[in-house]
Ligand SMILES: Nc1ncnc2c1ncn2[C@@H]1O[C@H](COP(=O)(O)OP(=O)(O)OP(=O)(O)O)[C@@H](O)[C@H]1O
């Protein structure tokens with residue numbers, strides 16, 4: 573487990589104090605893929621760089637598997653860092669070295685013999701599926717291939733933790749998918765904890781088990797991805813979720829409704845796909861109101877389906893209220909015109 577205990581990081585710039593991180597307490601479970609999301613300047617990179625102490629905190633402790641990293645001497649820290657790999661947005665490959673030489677850098681630094689290096693190199697090239705590019709230079713690779721080389725280099729020493737700072741931000745959507753699938757595979761097959769900084773909610777949605785949302789140096793919301801997606805609390809979190817989940821009824825659909833009373837529109841959110849129809853059927857049977865399904869969609873979040881359905885309820889307000897309570901009792905989240913009930 574990685575623990576941030578009361579972490580602050582301040583920078584002094586032209587006589588001004590910049591609070592890049594402000595009293596952060598956070599736990600990252602071992603073996604998870606943990607996403608950190610926030611807008612530019614929120615403090616994400618500063619936070620992830622504290623894990624291997626590329627930055628030192630102004631205050632607080634970074635504890636990894638019960639070991640206080642902030643208290644280690646230089647030599648112990650060097651040893652511990654060998655267990656932490658890192659990949660970057662712009663790959664950070666050495667342009668004058670071949671793919672093989674780039675991947676071998678961390679192995680050479682640890683003084684590993686040529687025969688062993690060769691063996692590990694071949695395993696890694698196999699794993700990232702780039703054996704045929706062994707002697708190519710970074711310039712000759714696509715973005716996705718460069719990032720795979722970055723990943724192989726980060727994995728060379730069998731790290732227990734892999735840090736990714738915007739690792740897919742420079743890639744197109746298709747390549748992003750394949751790199752994310754590779755990271756998921758690394759996590760599942762090798763049990764490596766992956767900490768992933770991003771400003772894209774679909775990255776979180778696709779692979780992360782947990783997420784922390786950052787704003788102005790603080791963690792404003794954290795939890796399992798599915799909980800955060802189904803019950804976001806903070807407006808910033810809601811904004812991020814809006815980018816991947818439909819939270820408002822598309823205007824053209826609203827305009828085409830016979831009764832355009834916005835207050836009659838409700839957004840239902842279901843966890844899992846099975847329950848949806850049964851619950852809605854039950855409402856129609858049980859209550860003397862008219863229920864029109866206006867729009868429905870489904871999104872998969874790290875393997876779990878969230879279903880959304882926009883309905884229009886018309887009739888006696890008291891009965892509508894009862895119907896809503898019935899839905900809520902059946903585990904459905906109900907919102908009216910963007911207002912959580
Ligand atoms: N070396 C530094 N000196 C001074 N200020 C810094 C330094 N590094 C970061 N900051 C400031 O700390 C804050 C957090 O920066 P950080 O790079 O962690 O944000 P971020 O969330 O990673 O943003 P982005 O999405 O743009 O990468 C910003 O206000 C930034 O200007």
Ligand SMILES: [Mg+2]
Pocket residue numbers: 616617618
């Ligand atoms: Mg950053």
